[in-house]
Amino acid sequence: MYLWKCWRDTRSAFLGFVAGLLAVGIFSVYVQFDPLGWIAAKPESSRLLWHVVSDALGASLRELIPIAGFILGAMGVGVEFERGTADFLLTRPRSRRSFLWTSWCLGAAQILTLVLLALAITWLTPPDSPAARPGLFSLVPLAMCTVALLTYSLTYLMTTLARNSRNGIGLSLAAITGYSGLHVWLKFWHGIAIPHFWELIDHFDRVDAGVWFGSTLGWLAVCLTLMGVTQFRFERAEV
């Protein structure tokens, strides 16, 4: 039943993302195949604009999925403190870690669903040619999941620390911005390359598959470490 409660808490956000993805998908498919001939009837410049918008939306899907991570992460067990329901939930006879991981797993499953949906849309509406389609069973979905899980786990941790969803998102964005700044500073001023998770989805076609897979596993380990810290804090949190 706790899983059901977590679903009740997050379903609006999740279904909102699904609806957004479907809207982009339907738009892209419509522009791609133009079943009613509306776009074909338009002038050349207008037709080009429709295709550019459709391609841009399709191509940006994998960058948009991590946003779902921020939103869903801010709906984890940390918000129980903000809503004032922590004393109710934490006096139910279950270990705190079971509450934490049940809620996290549901969010992870929702992210996986969104990734697969985004991938299916990208696959159905390739920007240039069928050859540009990412394989459904390639490393692309794994990398998209990893990046989204990172933003999700980081926001989950920050929300638990801050005991507030808005502050959680803010701290998470600040952490990512800070890390990105450090990454850029080290790279361009000192020539030191530190890994950045965004490279998993931004440069996946330019990196050796083995290195990329190793990097993905590394970032998944970071995700689990963040959740380990979250568990440590949550199990010791006082109401």
Added chain:
Amino acid sequence: MTDHAIATRGLVKRYGQQEAVNGLSMRVPAGAVYGFLGRNGAGKSTTIKLLMGLARPDSGSASVLGLDCATQTVDILRRVAFVGENKTLYGELTPEEMVRFTRSFYPRWSESAAEACARRLEVPMRQRFKTLSKGNRAKVWLLLALGQAADLLVLDEPTAGLDPVNQDTLLQLLAEGDGAGTSTVFFSSHDLAEVERICDWVGIVDAGRMLLEARLDDIREHYRLVIAEGRDLPMERAAPVESATRGGSFSRYLVARDADGFAARLRSLGASVTEVTPLSLRDVFLELVRKEDPCTSGNAGATPAAPSLAS
């Protein structure tokens, strides 16, 4: 089965420099209806949080139903129903959905007790929690606690926000044991009348310390206020004296038993005993916690040279 549903020893909880609970020792007998009394900020809610595993003590120990609060929290929570100070639940859920959610945690959940409670308290079961009034929110908490068929009911100001009719119904439910076999009830309150009505034990706490723990019948039958006039009267808090206060040449003693014997001993010290009065719970509470006079209870040794009257 332990003799005490709740037992604490030297429990301390600090928030920064402030000691919310300051060496609290308490024993709640199994099967009792125990009223936990104290002023605002006396440490009642913090003590309850420590018992329920919502906060960790800085020192001291606590056990509930014979289980250690520090290490066996989940086992305790299986057998204890709790109504918190803050009566907030999930705003989007209806009480009906809350019942479904809550009963999944408790194999011993009593549908009949929950239904009886919902009916008697007139809980609107199909309205979203966020739209409920303060009183109705408190009722939902109570319904969820009473349905658990718990061995121990821990209630933090359960009647706060309830109208007099619902207060009365709740007290009836507790007194009748409608908590589906709940054997011990521990509840904090400011309302001395409701405590007098249903409790058989009371604990009075102030500044995080237990000032008095006694059977209510003992308080009614044996506790007396002794007022005496005289110089150099003893002000020690030692049995049977629960508190000693001085104002001018008068000394006030809250005496737990044998008030006449105590008065006789005061007279033998040259005091003039002006009054030996039976006390209500309210009188005892006020005698113990009021702070106007510096020589209040626990101020043992205020006149160390004075002869002891401890029996």
